[in-house]
Amino acid sequence: MKEPKEKKTKEPKEKKVKESIEKKVKETKEKKIKVPKEKKAKKIKDRQKWTSKYFKKFSGRASDSYDEMLHLDYDRAIERAKQLSSIMESEFDSPIVITVPDAFDKNGRVTYRLDKKEDGTSSLLYDQALVTILFFGDDSLFYYQANIDHRNGHIAFDIAGEFNYFDVVHMETALKYDNADNPKYITLDLEVGLADGTIVPFHLRNHRIHDGYDLPTLLTASEQKVLDAIKRKVRESRML
Numbered sequence: 373m374k375e376p377k378e379k380k381t382k383e384p385k386e387k388k389v390k391e392s393i394e395k396k397v398k399e400t401k402e403k404k405i406k407v408p409k410e411k412k413a414k415k416i417k418d419r420q421k422w423t424s425k426y427f428k429k430f431s432g433r434a435s436d437s438y439d440e441m442l443h444l445d446y447d448r449a450i451e452r453a454k455q456l457s458s459i460m461e462s463e464f465d466s467p468i469v470i471t472v473p474d475a476f477d478k479n480g481r482v483t484y485r486l487d488k489k490e491d492g493t494s495s496l497l498y499d500q501a502l503v504t505i506l507f508f509g510d511d512s513l514f515y516y517q518a519n520i521d522h523r524n525g526h527i528a529f530d531i532a533g534e535f536n537y538f539d540v541v542h543m544e545t546a547l548k549y550d551n552a553d554n555p556k557y558i559t560l561d562l563e564v565g566l567a568d569g570t571i572v573p574f575h576l577r578n579h580r581i582h583d584g585y586d587l588p589t590l591l592t593a594s595e596q597k598v599l600d601a602i603k604r605k606v607r608e609s610r611m612l
Contacts, residue, residue, distance in 0.1 A: 464507035557579060
């Protein structure tokens, strides 16, 4: 005796049409959604010519190419600092880089540019800089200073030094204008006095005052970080 065949129920026609439409909509959306490609900074062929053109205008849209070039200069300075200080990665925390405008040549002149970023913020750039790099060790601060000409990438006038936190007997922070009546620059300096009478100066800020210049706080985040780090290390060494 044959077993009766199981009858298959047919899906409603409307359901099939609906599923077909939903499938097509999904496929269309997937085609439209494109993964954004990461923008790569353009490689600069003639650096000096490109930088000269970039700084012709005092303000303009920020360029990833220039930012990349700056960080490459800082990376080279960090390597020089480690060699001159004879230190290895295991001996310090992440280095802190501080830059202030400073002419590379004796009779040189620094050119400024106000870079406007996509998020609405802006930063003041300069084509020549005095760079200070701090390496915080457990018991000592290793410091390095050099001039960088961002127009061509030259680095010169390197100075590398170190001192024990315990040897610090005095610290003075000064925030001042170049001229009280008609100020053009506002500076921030930290002087560290050692037990043997040596004074180690750190130039943390040399801002050019321009239209719209107005810091929301007394110190920038990086300035506060440097002051806090040095003073904390010195005070902790006195408690041991």
